[in-house]
Amino acid sequence: MPQGKHILGRAPTRRVFGTAKVGDRGQIVIPKEAREFFHIRPGDTLLILGSESQGLVVSRPEVLDRVAQEILQNTEDSES
Known part of the structure; x- marks a missing residue:
């Protein structure tokens, strides 16, 4: 199961999943590990x-x- 990176000094429920670059149309891509962890699917x-x-x-x-x-x-x- 994806875990993200734990932020030292923070509650273990807080994670860093990476960054997202903003495209020409203002769209971002949520990192795959975060989508899997939070069960985010296309169309959500x-x-x-x-x-x-x-x-x-x-x-x-x-x-x-x-x-x-x-x-x-x-x-x-x-x-x-």
């Missing part, structure tokens, strides 16, 4: 978020949906 939809100071984040939309649901659940619990 990925969410791109950005902050001028922090950079870009690429994620599956359902990951953020799950996080949003947890936040909403925690808000509801604290209101009870």
Whole structure:
């Protein structure tokens, strides 16, 4: 199973999978090892978020949906 490179001093769940070069049309290729590790297939939809100071984040939309649901659940619990 692909593992990526562990970042020393960081949680073992954080990995570096390499770099991606931006093509003429603004497209990037996600490194094969990262696609395999995260089960990304052709046709999958990925969410791109950005902050001028922090950079870009690429994620599956359902990951953020799950996080949003947890936040909403925690808000509801604290209101009870």
